[in-house]
Every structure is written in structure tokens, then in C-alpha cells.
Amino acid sequence: MSTMRAIASYRGLPIDDRESLQDVEVPTPQVGPRDVLVRVQAVSVNPADVKSRAGLAPTTEPRILGFDAAGVVEATGPEVTTLSVGDEVWYAGDITRPGANADLHAVDERIVARKPASLSFAEAAAMPLTTITAWETLFERFALTKDSTGTLLALGAAGGVGSIMIQLVKELTGVRVLASATRPESQEWVKQLGADGIVDHHDLVASTRAVAPDGVDYLFSPHSRGNIEAFAEIVRPFGHITAIDEPEGLDLLPLKAKSIAWHWELMFTRSIFRTPDMFEQKKLLETVAGLVDDKRIRTTLTRTIDDFSAAGLREAHRLVESGRSTGKVVVTR
Template sequence: MTDVMRAVGYRKNLPISDPSSLLDLEVPVPSPGEHDLLVRVKAVSVNPVDVKVRASADPGGEPRILGFDAAGVVEKVGSAVTLFRPGDEVWYAGSIARPGTDSELHLVDERIVGRKPASLDFAAAAALPLTALTAWESLFDRLRLTAGSTGRLLVLGAAGGVGAVLVQLARRLTDLEVIGTASRPESRQYVLDRGAHRVVDHRGDLAAQLPEGVDYVFSPHSAGMIGTFAEIIRPYGAVVAIDEPEGLDLVGLKSKSIAWHWELMFTRALYDPTSTAQHEILTQVAALVDKNVIESTLTTRIDGINAINMRKAHAAQESGRTVGKTVLAGF
């Protein structure tokens, strides 16, 4: 193994139309710490967080590698690793505090890694970890739903990466009525195919479309929505949000005692690094995939992990019109 590897990253914040917005790099191969796996990356997917970091986090001219989803093969393990060994096929979403997955070899703590579903190839597997973890934690950790939970769940942006997994989990692992939002015919059908009981148009009047109200809302787009949430959510209901709109004012939710939860998939890696909860979630999701309970949300595959292809994937993500997930496979 050589001491350098290929990667895709950036040195300064630039619009994705600029050829220098993402660059092909050569960087040193990292050495595993005690609990680290050195993974040979076979496929990665693009998430909104990739676009957000590239646009807002200035690396000051130093190369920064993005990527928060990967599927690959364990090449080396740290001295304290107990969950995996070289040759294992794995999937994971990594940590925002470490270099990203858009590299030939990548270090990740074993405790946030799962074994790749046997029924999926690397590309189909790479579409799922970050969104599956976010969806699972939103439903079962933040909202504390169970197999016996009832009521109505509204999933905003249900054709997106997280929404498409969350619809599947909620429909198949709870007794909730699952309502997704989508606007275009192809995205509406995609949401129905994932298991939603029905779909409403988020460009229209949600209150008029949901006169009976809902008990829970999953929100990736909360700006300007608090008044609508206050109207459509029943008393004692709850919202789980994954965005962070500036100046968000939640006082409109108080009269109905509506709870507000934040979900950030990276919280465990940042603040609870010894937890194996995400390893366990990914293990459970892999089992559901292999039983055909949950399916991959891969919709676009691009062969070749390089700067040109990554710029295409980021541009698609920025368009706001993607359905499911875009995956890049193979260096």
C-alpha cells in the first residue's frame, strides 16, 4: 500500500459551477487509532450536509475532504477494535469532526459502523447510512415512537434522502398513518412506492389538505413553517427537525404544548464517542434490508469518484429537485 491516496475535496468556498469548487487531491494515507477502521472506500453518496459544508466552512486554502456516507472493505484495524476485522464489508456515515469519506481510504471509529447488507452492492448500500440513522433516531430516539404507536405522521420532503427512508421505517415498524409531501408527479409516486398512505402537496395549503390535523411532523425545511405547524399539529403533538433556520421563533407552538426536537446524526460521534448505538442501528437496518423490509434509496449512480462527477452530484443536490440519493462508485 502506498503512502498517498486519491481524494476529492476543496480549498475555498466557491459556487459549484466553478471548476475549482471541488478538486482531485492526493493526500497521505492515515493511520488507524485504537478504535479506528481503515476502510477502502467502494462507494459514497451525496447529502445536503456536503453542500452546506462546502458552501460555508472555509478551510483557508488547506484541502478539506467531504463525504458522510460510505460503503467499503476494512483494510486495517486499530489495536482496540473488537467489532470488525480486515476483509469485512461495512457501511457507515462517519463524523463531521473528521476528514470525509470521499477518499480511497478512510478512517472511522468502529462504534459508528455496521456490516453492509449482504443483499446490496456497495453503491446501493452507500445511499443509506446517514439517512437511515437520521430517520431512525428521529422516529425512535427523538419522538420515542414504538411498534404500537398510532396517530398521523407528516413527512415533509418525503421524496428526499431522509424522507424516503423515514417513510419506510414509519410505515413498516409502527402503526402510524404516514403522510408524505411532494409536488411533482414523479416524486409523489416515489413517496407512495416507499409506503406512504397518501401524499399532499407542500406547495399548497397544508392546513386545507389536512383538516383532521396530524400528531407528528418530520421537518427538513422549517423556515416560515411554524404558523402552519401550530395550525395542523394536534395538542401535545411534536416536531422533529433537521435544519436550523436563522431566527426561528417557536412561541406559536406553545398554546398546544407542541414539543420541538432537534435531530443531528453527528451528535453521538461528537459528544458520546463510546456509544455503540449507531453500530446497533445500522445492524438492525441491514437486517431489515436483507429481509426486504427496507429498500435502498439509490436513484442515480455515477461511476467514478472524482471531482468532475462530484461537482455534478453537488449541483444536482443544490437544485432541490433530487429524488432519492445520488451515489458515486469506484475510484
């Protein structure tokens, strides 16, 4: 049996513990009928990676984490029709399967696309998970089109999802976009990406009213706990909210008087349930790759760690956990 190097975890531990992520040797993945086997060149670390690592139940088998990846197709399953050996690809993976923090990664072709030709592997690896989350929020949950107008507020806008969401809104819709950012470097980052106004999440109602006196039509929330009453004040009647977090005991009743719609977004839903439209994730990644190569969308990479090992990934997790990074952190070979 052939083996490969990977970075794995055996239980949830603080990131400063050297055993939180470890270098291991594991069997090379088996390629399913619709899988491509990717030689991974770069991965990025998302809050989802941090959450998965920190909450991992004890296991005797190494748990390989990692979602975002970019690399080169090394083999294909017998039913693969859209990709070939040698293709340079990007994707966000599948939460039900071993992750991308490894030499080789097997992943379903329906959620993999050719990466933007103009980007390096590191620049490409920064984007898939956040791009899919932002795209599905904007164009599936909110059903925005090129003709849409109104105002959208993206909370946590200097992070990975917000950084791509601002760009997609500005390029593909007529919607005005407000961004929550507090530190000067975060505010400068979202302005560079195209934000029309800045909001302070520490004083959400007043700062939103200052730039949108009539409220907002759409709100993206990665941090909903304790904010529902504020959302009810700043979102206009018949507005929409999409959340990606899952705080326990969330009470949405304050939204009822304005008939505000609440949506959930989990970009892994299609791969978890093998939905008939799994190809939609490939399609949207192909569309965004075109936007990138046309210089309409830019990578959200802000920090590269050139150390594809447990030590390098621990450093990336540490940066993301700090909550003070803008854009995306990538670990590359």
C-alpha cells in the same frame, strides 16, 4: 509517508467552478485505537455535503468532505473488537474528521456496521446518514414503538431522509404516514415507498387538512423557516415536531398554546461528543441491514455516477443542489 487520492476543497465556491472540488494527493489516514481503515467503494451526496462545501472557510490544507460511504475494511486499530479486515461495511462518518471522498477513510468502529449482504456498495452507500437521521427521529425523538398509532407528516418526503422514514414507519410502527411531494415523479416515488397520503408543501395547511382533518401527531421538518405558524395549525395538541435545519431567529412561540414539543435531530451528535452510547448507531445500522436483507426495506438509490473523482462528485453535488432529485445520488468506482 504513504499517500492516497482524495477529492477536496479549499474554500466555498459555486459547484460550477472547477475548483469547488479538486482531485488531490494526501497522506494516508492514521488509524486510531478504535478505528477501522476502510477502502471506500462508493459515497453518496447529501444536502449536508452541499452545505459543508458551499460554506467552507478558506483553508490552505485540503478539506476532504463526504459522509455516507460503503467499502471494505483494510486495517483495524488495536482496540477494535467488532469488525475485521475484509468486512464489507457502511456508515455515515463523523463531521469532526476528514471525510469519505478518498481512497481510504479512518472511522470509529462504533459508528460502522457490516453492510446489507444483498446490496451493492452503491446501493448501500445511499442509505446510512439518512437512515440514522430517520431512525433517531422516529424512535428516539418521537419515541415510537411497534404499538404506536396516530399520524406522521414527513416534509420533503421524496428526499433521502423522507424516503427511508416512510419505509421505517410502515414496517416498524402502526403510525399512518403522510408525505409532502409536489412533482408527479416525487408523488409516485413516495407512493411506491408506502406513503398513505400526499401533501403539497406549497399549501401546507389546506392540503394536510384534506387528508388529516384532525391534524397530525408527529411532523418531520427539513425546512422550518416560515412554517412555524402552519405547523401550529396542523399539529395536534401535545404533538411532536423534529427539525434538522437551523434557520436563524426561529420563533417557536406559536407552538406553545398546544404544548407542542420541538426536537432537534443531528445524527453527528454522538460522534461529536463521543457519547457513551455511540454504539447505538452501529446497532441501528445492523438492524436496518437485517431489514434490507429480509426485503422489508429497500435502498433509496436513484442515480449512480460511475466516476469517483472531482468531476463525478461535482456532478453529484449539482444534482443534489437542484432540489429536484428523488431518493439519493451515489458516486462509485
